[in-house]
Amino acid sequence: MSYYKDYKEKVLKDPEVKKEYDALQPEYDLIQAMIDARISENLTQKELSERTGITQADISRIENGTRNPSLAMLKRLAEGLGMQLRLEFVRKPMKP
Known part of the structure; x- marks a missing residue:
């Protein structure tokens, strides 16, 4: 397991941190999906930058x-990764 995943698991045990994390979950999911896609394509940030015209910074x-990237930027990133961007709305689990 990565250092990040170990750290995340540890800090999310704190209820206050968990509440704030949950509020930002869509952003974290997007970031992780982008990182995972880039790594799965064996691309560095610099290589993705060259493919998309988006600066490495x-x-x-x-x-x-x-x-926070715009929808247009996300589309460019997906194209540069050789992927299609898909967004979806899903129902929240019902609270007991």
Whole structure:
């Protein structure tokens, strides 16, 4: 397991941290999906930058959560990864 995953598992045991994390879950999911896709294609941030015309610095900012990409930028990233962007709405689990 990666250092990040170990750390995440540890800090999410704190109820306050978990509440805040859950509020940001869509952003974290997007970031992780982008990182996973880039790695699965064996691309560095620089290589993805060259394919998309998005600066490596912006790709880094997106991946570390300090930049929120537009839908247009997400489409460019998906294209550069040789993938299709798919967004969906899913029902929240019902609270007891």
